[in-house]
Amino acid sequence: MKSSEIRRSFLEFFESKQHRIVPSAPVVTHGDPTLMFINAGMNQFKDVFLGTGTRDYKRAADTQKCIRVSGKHNDLEEVGRDTYHHTFFEMLGNWSFGDYYKEEAIAWAWELLTEVWKMPKDRLFVTCYKTDSEAFEIWKKYMPEDRILYFGDKENFWEMGETGPCGPCSEIHFDRTPDKSGKNLVNADSPDVIEIWNLVFIQYNRKADASLENLSARHVDTGMGFERVCSVIQGKNSNYETDVFMPLINKLSELSGKTYLNDLDDPDSIAMRVIADHTRTLSFAIADGAIPGNEGRSYVLRRILRRASRFARNLGFREAVMTKLVGILVDTMGDVFPELIENRVTIEKVIRGEEENFLQTLDRGLTKFDELAKLSNNKEISGSDAFLLYDTFGFPLDLTELIARERNLSVDIAGFNQSMSEQKQRARAARKSVSQEVETIETDSVSTFVGYDTIETTTTVEFAQDNKIVLARTPFYAESGGQMSDMGMIVIGKDIYNVIDVRRVGNAIIHIIDKNAVLETGTKAIAKVNRTRRLDIARNHSATHLAHEALKTVLGGHIKQAGSLVHPDYLRFDFNHFEKLTDEQIKEIERIVNEKILSEIDIETSVLSLEEARKDAKIKMFFGDKYGDTVRCVIMSEDFSVELCGGTHVRNTSEIGLFKITTESSVAAGVRRMEAVTGRGAMEFVGTLQNKIQELTDEIGTMQKNFRKLEKDISDIKREAMEKEISQSTHEAKMFGEIKVIAKQIDVDSLDALRDAAVNLRDTLAHNAIVLLAVVIDEKVQLACSVTDDINGKYPAGKLVGLAAKELGGGGGGKAHLATAGGRNIEKLPEVLENFIGLIEKL
Numbered sequence: 001m002k003s004s005e006i007r008r009s010f011l012e013f014f015e016s017k018q019h020r021i022v023p024s025a026p027v028v029t030h031g032d033p034t035l036m037f038i039n040a041g042m043n044q045f046k047d048v049f050l051g052t053g054t055r056d057y058k059r060a061a062d063t064q065k066c067i068r069v070s071g072k073h074n075d076l077e078e079v080g081r082d083t084y085h086h087t088f089f090e091m092l093g094n095w096s097f098g099d100y101y102k103e104e105a106i107a108w109a110w111e112l113l114t115e116v117w118k119m120p121k122d123r124l125f126v127t128c129y130k131t132d133s134e135a136f137e138i139w140k141k142y143m144p145e146d147r148i149l150y151f152g153d154k155e156n157f158w159e160m161g162e163t164g165p166c167g168p169c170s171e172i173h174f175d176r177t178p179d180k181s182g183k184n185l186v187n188a189d190s191p192d193v194i195e196i197w198n199l200v201f202i203q204y205n206r207k208a209d210a211s212l213e214n215l216s217a218r219h220v221d222t223g224m225g226f227e228r229v230c231s232v233i234q235g236k237n238s239n240y241e242t243d244v245f246m247p248l249i250n251k252l253s254e255l256s257g258k259t260y261l262n263d264l265d266d267p268d269s270i271a272m273r274v275i276a277d278h279t280r281t282l283s284f285a286i287a288d289g290a291i292p293g294n295e296g297r298s299y300v301l302r303r304i305l306r307r308a309s310r311f312a313r314n315l316g317f318r319e320a321v322m323t324k325l326v327g328i329l330v331d332t333m334g335d336v337f338p339e340l341i342e343n344r345v346t347i348e349k350v351i352r353g354e355e356e357n358f359l360q361t362l363d364r365g366l367t368k369f370d371e372l373a374k375l376s377n378n379k380e381i382s383g384s385d386a387f388l389l390y391d392t393f394g395f396p397l398d399l400t401e402l403i404a405r406e407r408n409l410s411v412d413i414a415g416f417n418q419s420m421s422e423q424k425q426r427a428r429a430a431r432k433s434v435s436q437e438v439e440t441i442e443t444d445s446v447s448t449f450v451g452y453d454t455i456e457t458t459t460t461v462e463f464a465q466d467n468k469i470v471l472a473r474t475p476f477y478a479e480s481g482g483q484m485s486d487m488g489m490i491v492i493g494k495d496i497y498n499v500i501d502v503r504r505v506g507n508a509i510i511h512i513i514d515k516n517a518v519l520e521t522g523t524k525a526i527a528k529v530n531r532t533r534r535l536d537i538a539r540n541h542s543a544t545h546l547a548h549e550a551l552k553t554v555l556g557g558h559i560k561q562a563g564s565l566v567h568p569d570y571l572r573f574d575f576n577h578f579e580k581l582t583d584e585q586i587k588e589i590e591r592i593v594n595e596k597i598l599s600e601i602d603i604e605t606s607v608l609s610l611e612e613a614r615k616d617a618k619i620k621m622f623f624g625d626k627y628g629d630t631v632r633c634v635i636m637s638e639d640f641s642v643e644l645c646g647g648t649h650v651r652n653t654s655e656i657g658l659f660k661i662t663t664e665s666s667v668a669a670g671v672r673r674m675e676a677v678t679g680r681g682a683m684e685f686v687g688t689l690q691n692k693i694q695e696l697t698d699e700i701g702t703m704q705k706n707f708r709k710l711e712k713d714i715s716d717i718k719r720e721a722m723e724k725e726i727s728q729s730t731h732e733a734k735m736f737g738e739i740k741v742i743a744k745q746i747d748v749d750s751l752d753a754l755r756d757a758a759v760n761l762r763d764t765l766a767h768n769a770i771v772l773l774a775v776v777i778d779e780k781v782q783l784a785c786s787v788t789d790d791i792n793g794k795y796p797a798g799k800l801v802g803l804a805a806k807e808l809g810g811g812g813g814g815k816a817h818l819a820t821a822g823g824r825n826i827e828k829l830p831e832v833l834e835n836f837i838g839l840i841e842k843l
Contacts (some may be wrong), residue, residue, distance in 0.1 A: 003230045003244045006117075007063055007092070007336065010224075013112050014061035016095045017104075024337070026203050026288035027065040027088075028297070036297045037067035037285070041093035042200075042221045043661040045421055048097050049131075049165040049202060049219060052259035052611050058099035058605070061497045062324040063226060064091045065284055065337070069300050074302075076398065080274035080311075081264060083191045083238035083460075087304060087582075088281035090226035098217035102135055102170075105199050105220045109172065110142045113197075117233055123175045125149060125186050125193070129156040129168030131659065135201070139170070147183075155187050158200045158221075165202050165215065172197040174232050196232060197224040208471060238262055240273050247328050248276035256315040271311035271541070278308035286347045289340040289557050291576040292354045298560075298576065302670075303396040305354050309362060310399055323348045346556045353578040354670065358394060365393030383415015390416070390424070443470060447509035451475040451486070451648060452605070455529035461492070462508070464519040469497070469511045471736065475512060475529050478504040481539055482564035483647040488716050492519065534648065536568035539656045539679040540605060544571050544651045547676065549641045550592040551575055554585050562671050566647065570662070572678050577672045581664045593659040596640065600654040618642045658682040665704070722757055729761055733769070739791065740765055743772040743836035745829065754784045755820060762786035762817075770795060772804060772836050774829055781808050781829050783821045792816040795843060803839045807832045 001009070011021050025044035041064035047053030069076050069087050078085035096105070103620050113119045115624045121143065128135045130150045139148045143438060150156075159166035169823045175182035185193035202219040204212040227239040234242050240249065241262055252272045253260045261269045266343070282292075285301055292302035326348050334341040373383045381404055389395040397416055404411050424584045445462040448472055455475050463470035469490060478484040478514065485502035490511060501512040511527075544564055553558045556578055563574035581589075613619050613631050620643040634645040636653060651658060657679040667673045677685045725746060732742040742761060758773045765771070769788045774781055787802035796816035805812045807820035808828055812821020832839075 001233055003226075003234075003242060004336070006230055006233055007226065008092070009116060010092050010112070010762060011061060011063070011118055014059075014108075017059070017094075017108060017284075019059040019061040019094055020057040020059050022062045024062055024064045025538065026068050027284050028288040028290045036300065037065065037069070039068045040064070041066070041091040041223050042095070045097070045221075048161070049160065049221070053615060055097060059096050060097075061094040061096065061159065062092075063336070064093060064343070065288075066091050067285060067302065069279055069281070070373050075308075079277050080270045080272075083240065083264070084161075084194055084225075084228055086227060086239070086277050088277065088284055092224040092226050092229070094220070094222050096220035098219060101218050102199075102201055103137055105201070105222065106135065106138045106142070106170065109199060109222070110199060113172070117229075118792060119174070119232065121667045122180055123538060125173040125175060125183065126150050127156055127173070127186060129170075129172045131157075132168040132201075133171070135168065135170045136781075149183075150458045151187060153791060158198075158202075161206075163206050165210055165219070166204050166206050166212070167200060167202040169198055169200040171195050171199070174228075176232075176237060186267075191237070194232075195225075195229055198222065219760045240276070243332075245276050247332050248279065248325050249273070251325055251328050252276065252315070252321070255318065255321060258315060268315060271314045274311045275308050275315075278304050279322045280329060282308075282322065282339065282351055283326055283329050283347050284337070285338070286342040286350050286558060289556050291350055291578070291670060293562065293576055294668060298670075300398075300646055302354065305351065306358050306394065306403065307399055309355055309358050310402065313362060313366075318359070320352050320359065322355060323352040326351065328738050343558070346558055350558070350578045350670070352727075357670075359557060360746060365389055365395050366403075368393060368396075369400070370785070373404075373407060374411060380410045380412055383412040383417070384419050386411050386413075386416040387419035387423075389605065390695060397797075399651075421599055435540075442781065443505070443508050445470040445508040447471060447507065448583060449475075449477070449509065451477050451529065455488075455531055455534055455711065456527065458524065461519045461521060461523040461525055463521065464517055466516050469513060469515050469517060469519065471511065471525060471527055474502075474509050474511070474527050476502045476509065477529075477537075477648055478502040478509050479647065480504065481647055483566040484537060484568065486529045486537075488527070488531055491526040491528065492517075492523060503589070520772060523699075533568045535650070535655075536680060537566055538648050538650045540568070540571040540677075540681070541566045541645075541647045541651065542636070543597075543645055543656050543659050543676065544573055545641045545645070545649075546593045546596050546653070546656075547573055547589065547674065547822060548575075548643070550589045551577075551674075554588050555581075555590060566833055569681050570675055571662075573674050573676075574667060574671055575674070576670055578670055581674075582668070586661050590659060590661055596636070597653045597656045597659060599637075600652055601637050601640075602652050603647075603649050606633045606635065609631060609633070613644060616642075619644060642836075644814075652708045655679075658686075660685055710750050718753075725757070731763055733765070734837060736770075736840055738768055739795075739840075740769045740838065741772075741773075741837055743833040745774045745833065748775050751775075751782050751784070751820060754782055755818065758784040758786040759818060761818065764786055767791075770840065771799075772800065772833070774833060776826055776829070779824075779826065781810070781823045781826055783823070784810075784813065785820075786818045787816065789817060795840060799843055803842065804836065807839075 005254040015021055025038055027038045028270050029038055048055060051609060063535040067088050074085055079087055114121055125147050126139050126143065127149045130152050136148055156169050158169045173186050173193050173195050200221040202221055204213055205215055206212060227244055230242040230244055231239045236242050249260050249272050252275060258268045258273050263269050281304055282301060290301060291299055292298055292305055312677055315601050319496035326344060330340045330344050345414040372381055381400060386397060388402050388418055390397060402409050443463045450457055450473050457475050458469045459473040460471050461469060476486045476488065479502065486497050490497045490499060497517055499511050502515055503510045506581060526652060544566060548561060558576065560576045562576055565572040607630060607771055610631050615635065618638060631644050632646055633642060634649055636644050659676060659678050660678045660682045662685060663675045665673050674739060728740050729744065731740050746757060749755060754773055754775050758771050762773045767788050767790045771786045773784050783801050785797040787795055787797045798815060801819040802811060802813045803822040805823045808823025809825040810823030813819050
């Protein structure tokens, strides 16, 4: 069976058992900052198992895209070096949400494996949890007892976390040993006996004291490794030999000119397996909106790509190669996962850009590694040297470890971490600011922020120290999430204290004022935010949300916020992207944002629990951000921008006024920066542009005057030169009887100038004169002939110039007194001019 048929038969089997076939969730998690990537089929049903969500069906089945590259589920180092570990894989699964349980799950698993897929029964082993006699007894209906094995907590008890839903599991293993003697290899992490399906029976809740209690409803959660099943059904000893991977590997073999061997020790074959696996991971992650970068999941992808680039170098590649595999992947899997087709161009561009950027430093980094290895006496790469490779040449630590292993070296990981920590400390010291001074304050004060509803309030002093005041209630926004803090004043009696900064420490909002104040707790105060500045900030913040969505619309779903600054004068937005924006893209982003501004959309906010926010697919959350139990959602039309945000905003998009992008630039590999202005800032920007335009207009006017004067000066010079040329030429005339004949080559820049010269010379001679002038322009001879009126009836200029042009391989003609022609035989021009009287004689 082909892999596509295996996948389809699994889904059709469970559809026949009344399961809802659901689509795979994106491999990039939504609304769950605790999870870097989807790493199991159950992730999208996590809320059901936790009891915080429901579905309108009790049975489900799917094939789920999974990535395992971090935490306890990290298969990175095994990839390519064995036959069955991958960073990206598909997990086939079926679920019961409080419906069927062990009896049906086991019966259907046996039916699919042995009756539909015809797996040999005598090659299957099953494991049960050490106390799960119920599952053991059910399995006895299908196979001998000696093929059913008990295991403990590590192997056969599944838990979602330290607390929460959990339960025993039953795993199905396939024996590949030639003599079917693999019983002792079950759960021994051997390629000869591999786990292909895990049936999890969720029946308990793990409490904080580690005790178990029965759940009110019992669930089934199964997961089958698609690639492993394909290898078993297709009779292959390695997942990489199946039609899931071989199209990619064959392409690599073709491009590199090297033969793929099913050999775990062959360096070239290892490299091909790694590159094929990593290309799949990167392609699916990018298709679902992730992109290589410097933090979080983005850095994980960058590490994977650079690891693959290193293996590509081992195959002899000196240029980007993974991008050439994307088309193969799209052709083989795009029918099941159409997001690959929809985002193919983006995937190829991102991977190519990342590969090419790293290739620029890879050679230098490898040379440096060799130097460091020699200095280490071929024993250990020091932590500081490993950090140098990371900081200067972009080598992730695991890449340095990989290269070190190839040379039988070790790496001082603790020393690397120490160097990394020291760099962070230096960076923090370099950023020393008011916030660090504020953090030294010790206070238990609690401030209530009322700035969403008002910019002025009467309140009391809770704490005062030097130039720092804490108020019980305050309308002042403390710098957070990229938005700058408010400024304004605090009025206490007859004294006015100007607020120059606001920071939050614990539950207290610290107001930094322009002078020291000695105040008692409970003193009444009036807090007033600078209204103009607050509105400028709000306009820019609301425009940032609109711009984020416009960027996604124009550039693609991979766009993610990589940083932002909301300043009263402008907004700055950093985002993941792989190339410079075109003028057309910038104009379209501006058009979309300004259209939303003109649409006068009311901006709504709602407060909801974090769990509720995670369930809503429309709400934008940012990986790595820390959210409290309660979050604030800012909505600018539910079909456009819905985002968790604690900042201040305008009430209606029309208040933004105008949105104008001022700059777009690169700030790091794969990260672009856009700056823009709104409202008063946009007016000032436009005013500045108008002033510059006027200045340029004035400069152009002056330049035009100077140019016209220059043109006149040149014309005068040309006229003088021409008059001199004519004066000299009249003395060079040859006589044909009583007719004066002038035939010569002159230096002018156009045919018009040549014609004018011929006329001027003829007029100077007045009567009984024939003039033939020539010039070479653009590798072609141009001729002008003029004849005085008294003889042009007998010797017409048109015929004379035609005869001359014919000698030059061309032609032409005109009137009796003036005619032009041309030819390409430049070499004959001197001869034609010298023998022009002969042509007159012929006429």
